[in-house]
Amino acid sequence: MTSPFTPIIEAARAADTETARAIMALSALDWAACGIAGQGEPVSQLTRALAEDEGGTPQATLFGGGRAPMRTAALVNGAASHALDYDDTHFAHIGHPSVAVLPAALAVGERLDKPLQQILAAARLGAEASVRFGLRFGRSHYQAGYHQTATAGAFGACLAAAELMDLTGDQCLHALGLTATRASGLKSQFGTMGKPFNAGIAAANGVEAAFLAARGFISNPDALDCTNGFVQTHLCDGSTDQPSGALLESLSHKFHACCHGLHATLEALATMPDLDPAQITGITVFTHPRWLTVCNLPAPTTGLGAKFSYRTAVALALLGHDTAALETYSDALCADPAVIALRDRVEVVGKDELKETEALVTLDGPKEGRMASFDLESPMTLDTRRARLHAKAAALVGETRAQALWQAVDRGDRAGFCGLLAQA
Numbered sequence: 140m141t142s143p144f145t146p147i148i149e150a151a152r153a154a155d156t157e158t159a160r161a162i163m164a165l166s167a168l169d170w171a172a173c174g175i176a177g178q179g180e181p182v183s184q185l186t187r188a189l190a191e192d193e194g195g196t197p198q199a200t201l202f203g204g205g206r207a208p209m210r211t212a213a214l215v216n217g218a219a220s221h222a223l224d225y226d227d228t229h230f231a232h233i234g235h236p237s238v239a240v241l242p243a244a245l246a247v248g249e250r251l252d253k254p255l256q257q258i259l260a261a262a263r264l265g266a267e268a269s270v271r272f273g274l275r276f277g278r279s280h281y282q283a284g285y286h287q288t289a290t291a292g293a294f295g296a297c298l299a300a301a302e303l304m305d306l307t308g309d310q311c312l313h314a315l316g317l318t319a320t321r322a323s324g325l326k327s328q329f330g331t332m333g334k335p336f337n338a339g340i341a342a343a344n345g346v347e348a349a350f351l352a353a354r355g356f357i358s359n360p361d362a363l364d365c366t367n368g369f370v371q372t373h374l375c376d377g378s379t380d381q382p383s384g385a386l387l388e389s390l391s392h393k394f395h396a397c398c399h400g401l402h403a404t405l406e407a408l409a410t411m412p413d414l415d416p417a418q419i420t421g422i423t424v425f426t427h428p429r430w431l432t433v434c435n436l437p438a439p440t441t442g443l444g445a446k447f448s449y450r451t452a453v454a455l456a457l458l459g460h461d462t463a464a465l466e467t468y469s470d471a472l473c474a475d476p477a478v479i480a481l482r483d484r485v486e487v488v489g490k491d492e493l494k495e496t497e498a499l500v501t502l503d504g505p506k507e508g509r510m511a512s513f514d515l516e517s518p519m520t521l522d523t524r525r526a527r528l529h530a531k532a533a534a535l536v537g538e539t540r541a542q543a544l545w546q547a548v549d550r551g552d553r554a555g556f557c558g559l560l561a562q563a
Contacts, residue, residue, distance in 0.1 A: 140308065140309045140312060142312050142315075142316070142360040143361060143363040143368075144311075144312055144315045144316075144360065144363055145312070146379070146381050147271045147272060147381065148268065148298065149381075150271055150381035151265075151268035151298070154267045154384065154387065155264070155385070156384075156385040158388045159263055159385040159388055160260070161521055162387055162524075163262055163263040163266065163387065164259060165524060165528050166227050166237045166241070166266070166390065166392070167237075167259055167262070168528060168529075168532055168541075168544055168545050168548055169227060169392055169528050169531070169532065170220050170226060170227075170238065170241045171220075171532075171556070171559070172531065172532035172536050172541060173220050173221075173222075173223055173225045173226045173535065174202045174216060174220035174560065175202060175203075175535065175536045175559075175560065175562075176535040177202075177219045177221075177223040177225075177335075178203040178222075178563075179203075180219070180335075181332060182218050182219075182332035182335050182336060183202065183203075183215070183218060183219035183222050183335075185332070186214060186215045186218045187201060187205075187215050189215075190207045190214070191205070195211060196208050198212065198246070198250040199212035199213075199245065199246035199247075199250055200212065200245075200560055200561050201215050201216065201560075201561070202216055202219045202220070202560050202561075203219075203561065203563050205561070209246035209247055209249070209250040209346055209350075210246070210343050210346045210347050210350070211343070212242070212245075212246040213242045213246040213296070213339070213342035213343045213346045214242075214340065214342060214343035215339065216246070216339070216342070217242040217243075217335075217338040217339035217340075217341065217343070218335045218336050218338060218339035219335075219339075220237070220238045220242065220335075220338065221235060221238040221337075221338035221339075222335045223396060223465060224334070224335070224396070224397065224446050225393050225535075226393065227390055227392045227393065228390075228393065228399040229270045229273070229387075229389070229390050229391065230389075230399075230515070231270050231273065231386060232270055232272075232273025232274055232276070232281070233273075233429075233433075233495070234286075235292070236269045236292065236295060237262075238288065238335075238342075239288055239289070239292025239295060239296050239338050239341035239342050239345070240262050240265040240266045240269060240296050240299050240342070240345075241262050241266075242296075242339070243265070243296035243297075243300050243342040243343075243345045243346050244258050244262040244265060244296075244299040244300065244303060245258055245557075246346060247261075247299075247303045247304060247346060247349070248261070248303055248553065249557065251303060251304065253303055253553075254551055254553060255547070255548070255553035255556055256551040257303070258303065258553065259548075260302075261299040261300075261303045262299050264298060264302055265295040265297075265298045265299025266295055266299075266387055266390075267385065267386055268294060269292050269294060270291070270295075270387070271381060271382075272290075272291040272294040273290075273291035273377075274377050274378065275363075275370070275375065275377045275379065276291060276369075276370070276373065276375040276377050277375050277376040277378070278376065278377075279374050279375065280373055280374050280375045280377070281326075281429075282432070283373075283374040284325055284326045285324065285325065285326065285373060286324035286325055286326050286328070286329075286334070286337050288338055288341065289322065289324020289337035289340060289341045290322045290323065290324055290341075291322075292338065292341035292342075292345075293318050293321060293322035293341040293342075293344040293345050293348075294318050294319075295345070296342045296345025296346065297314050297315055297317075297318040297344070297345035297349050298311070298345075299345065300314075300346050300348075300350070301315075301349040301352070301353075304349055304350070306349065306352060306353055310352045310353060311352070313352045313356060313357055313358045314349045314351070314358075315348070315360070315362075316358035316359045316360045316361070316362040317348040317351060317356060317362075318344060318345060319358075319359075319362035319363060319368065319369040320362065321344040321348060322344060323340065323344075324337035324340065325337075326432070326433070329398075330436060330439070330443060330444050330446075330447050389516065391496075391516075392524065392527070392528055392531075393531075394527055394531060395462040395463055396463055396464065397434075397445070397446035397447070397452055397462065397468060398446055398447050399515075400426070400430040400433050400434040401434050401446075401447075401449060401452045402515055403426075403496060403514065403515050404424050404426065404449060404452070404453065404500055404513075405452060405456055405462050406498075406513040406515070407499070407511040407513040408453065408456050408457065408511065409456075410511045410513065411500075411502070411509060411511050414457060414502070415504075416457045416477075416481055418504045419457065419484065419502050419503065420484065420503045421484050421503035421504075422453055422457075422484055422485045422501070422502055422503070423500070423501045423503075424449050424453060424487045424488065424499075424500055425488050425489075425493060425501075426449070426488070426489065426490065426497075427490065428489030428490070428491060429495055430449075430489075430495070433447070434446075434447040434448065434449060435448070435450075435487055436451075437450060438450070438479075438482070439473055440470065440474070441473060442468040442469040442470050442472070442473065443468070445468045445469075448482075449487045450482045450483075451482050453481075453500075454478045454479075454481040454482040454485065455467055455468075455472065455478060458478060458481060463531070464534070465535075494516070496514050496515040496516045497514045497515075498512065498513055499511075499512040540562070543555070543559055544556065547559060
């Protein structure tokens with residue numbers, strides 16, 4: 140049996156390159172560090188409380204300790220790993236692949252006693268597919284208000300789970316067909332606990348659909364493109380053509396603890412030396428118009444809101460606050476008079492000529508015409524990426540734990556890896 144899902148599955152399988160596998164391993168480290176650091180966040184605690192209240196068969200590890208049924212573990216760990224909004228992004232569809240796919244793959248892998256290398260291989264397949272599903276859904280889907288991390292991510296999570304469950308080709312198509320009726324998530328949740336929850340429900344939906352299909356559940360395998368299918372009902376305008384190569388090779392990891400839409404701007408500012416905030420009379424940020432509905436909160440009053448605010452992030456950076464540090468995004472700094480004063484000198488302008496990965500910043504003051512730009516798609520070697528992610532992980536969870544996590548990933552030590560996730 141073939142279906143509209145088939146070309147995406149085949150393209151994702153063909154994208155199994157050495158570089159893609161290396162990036163998936165680094166994403167496992169990054170995902171784990173983000174989840175460990177995020178386990179104390181309110182959304183993490185609330186979803187964990189739900190898991191504890193429901194109980195059930197202890198099948199998979201939770202961040203911070205304890206075990207839960209695999210679907211519940213995927214939900215809790217997905218939300219926890221996205222709680223800080225510090226995880227990886229792919230700009231081809233503006234989604235966060237790892238927080239939807241890795242919690243599903245790890246939960247299923249633990250339940251079925253699969254080795255970590257096989258879990259990561261399934262996660263690579265699912266992450267690659269999630270980006271390709273996102274391309275199929277297109278920009279109109281995202282601009283209409285759907286959160287691609289949750290919608291495209293659910294399909295990637297399902298494929299990763301199906302791979303680990305050894306589903307037949309037909310069973311996999313039925314699982315994806317069922318995912319088409321479960322995938323959900325809205326951008327209106329940005330800046331609230333609902334955004335990381337979206338990642339959790341994507342992971343849980345993928346596990347659920349694969350589990351049911353493995354046991355004979357029948358759905359519509361054409362549910363992607365048929366009449367009243369996902370594409371038709373979710374305002375999708377993407378292409379059916381599948382690009383060649385491994386899309387995972389262009390995955391972008393975060394090195395600032397805020398929405399990825401702000402990163403090009405922050406990197407551009409970092410190239411401007413000797414800035415005196417007191418002498419800056421005006422700052423203009425030029426960005427792709429698409430980001431204006433994502434991370435352009437004009438005057439946030441909470442640390443979480445600051446992660447989605449060009450004006451506040453620019454003010455924090457110019458005042459010397461470390462935008463890679465979690466504590467920078469706080470309610471107290473949002474209320475700081477110096478931050479507010481500088482924030483109010485920032486203007487954000489949409490510029491169609493810029494790519495979604497680019498930003499241009501101009502500063503007004505005694506030194507007129509200061510300007511800098513940055514493109515997040517600028518090449519980064521694996522060695523550089525590895526060094527920056529190791530430093531980030533060490534900052535989040537401590538050098539000793541970061542090193543132990545990487546050693547577990549490198550050795551394929553699932554028990555050691557899960558044990559480190561479970562530490563409070």
